[in-house]
Amino acid sequence: MSDSHILEAHQLVKRFGDFEAVRGIDVTIDRGESFGFLGPNGAGKTSTMRMISAVSQPTGGTISIFGLDPRTDGPEIRSRLGVVPQEDSLELELSVRHNLEMFGRYFDLPRRIVRERATELLEFTQLTERANDKVDNLSGGMKRRLTIARGLINRPEILILDEPTTGLDPQARHLLWDRLYRLKREGVTLIITTHYMDEAEQLCDRLVVMDQGSIVAEGAPRTLIERFSTREVVELRFMTDDHEEYFDRLSPFAERVEVLPDRILLYVNNGDDTLRDVHAANITPSSALVRRSSLEDVFLNLTGRSLTE
Numbered sequence: 001m002s003d004s005h006i007l008e009a010h011q012l013v014k015r016f017g018d019f020e021a022v023r024g025i026d027v028t029i030d031r032g033e034s035f036g037f038l039g040p041n042g043a044g045k046t047s048t049m050r051m052i053s054a055v056s057q058p059t060g061g062t063i064s065i066f067g068l069d070p071r072t073d074g075p076e077i078r079s080r081l082g083v084v085p086q087e088d089s090l091e092l093e094l095s096v097r098h099n100l101e102m103f104g105r106y107f108d109l110p111r112r113i114v115r116e117r118a119t120e121l122l123e124f125t126q127l128t129e130r131a132n133d134k135v136d137n138l139s140g141g142m143k144r145r146l147t148i149a150r151g152l153i154n155r156p157e158i159l160i161l162d163e164p165t166t167g168l169d170p171q172a173r174h175l176l177w178d179r180l181y182r183l184k185r186e187g188v189t190l191i192i193t194t195h196y197m198d199e200a201e202q203l204c205d206r207l208v209v210m211d212q213g214s215i216v217a218e219g220a221p222r223t224l225i226e227r228f229s230t231r232e233v234v235e236l237r238f239m240t241d242d243h244e245e246y247f248d249r250l251s252p253f254a255e256r257v258e259v260l261p262d263r264i265l266l267y268v269n270n271g272d273d274t275l276r277d278v279h280a281a282n283i284t285p286s287s288a289l290v291r292r293s294s295l296e297d298v299f300l301n302l303t304g305r306s307l308t309e
Contacts, residue, residue, distance in 0.1 A: 082156030141172030
């Protein structure tokens with residue numbers, strides 16, 4: 001295992017009976033890196049994350065975490081990991097502080113150390129003023145911050161986050177992003193799964209796009225966009241139940257055209273110029289939007305479907 005790599009997986013496979021959820025993927029993650037797994041439900045992200053978390057054994061291939069083998073060193077690996085699951089699973093009737101202190105005891109930490117770390121993490125996640133409140137009385141954003149604080153109680157070297165901001169409003173999402181930026185600056189390795197393209201672009205140094213158990217692309221977010229998409233996208237909507245009927249008329253205006261159920265996408269380098277050309281050809285959409293390309297466009301190009309499908 002390379003000194004810079006905190007995790008290496010080679011030809012990693014996970015089967016459930018006859019179903020192959022993960023199909024021979026290769027992944028390396030560097031120390032201090034923020035690494036993402038992007039893809040729709042059923043892509044194999046969760047199965048991969050469970051193997052990375054040392055709670056599910058691979059069916060095939062090899063995986064090394066901290067230079068250790070999860071098959072034989074699972075407890076030691078897990079003691080050095082922090083996990084933030086998609087569901088908060090907090091003790092609702094206990095106070096915010098007691099949730100942290102109780103979880104810290106699972107790592108056999110001395111009570112004094114647990115109390116000190118709980119105080120530090122309450123401040124880090126801006127929950128100090130709610131320390132004695134019942135968790136059931138917290139907002140969704142506060143519960144999510146508490147779940148992240150809980151995942152940090154053992155001062156992990158790797159923090160694994162499964163859909164960290166699902167269901168949160170924009171203000172709460174940006175606050176969580178700020179906390180994750182700070183962790184990365186402190187040297188914590190972040191491994192993130194997300195459906196949100198903007199989140200992946202903001203948080204991830206590098207990511208893989210997964211589909212049907214395989215990795216279909218890997219790289220930095222901006223590199224993937226430059227490689228697999230155009231600079232801009234024009235989104236057009238027409239008063240029709242079938243946007244496919246506009247495909248042939250719009251194809252000459254774009255490098256690539258994608259037809260979705262509710263709109264048609266034109267992949268171009270200059271969206272404003274393209275939109276003027278479309279109108280000059282007497283093609284009048286009911287609405288039009290020019291935007292920069294995103295990771296969802298990359299996924300659509302690679303798999304033929306959007307990330308939310």
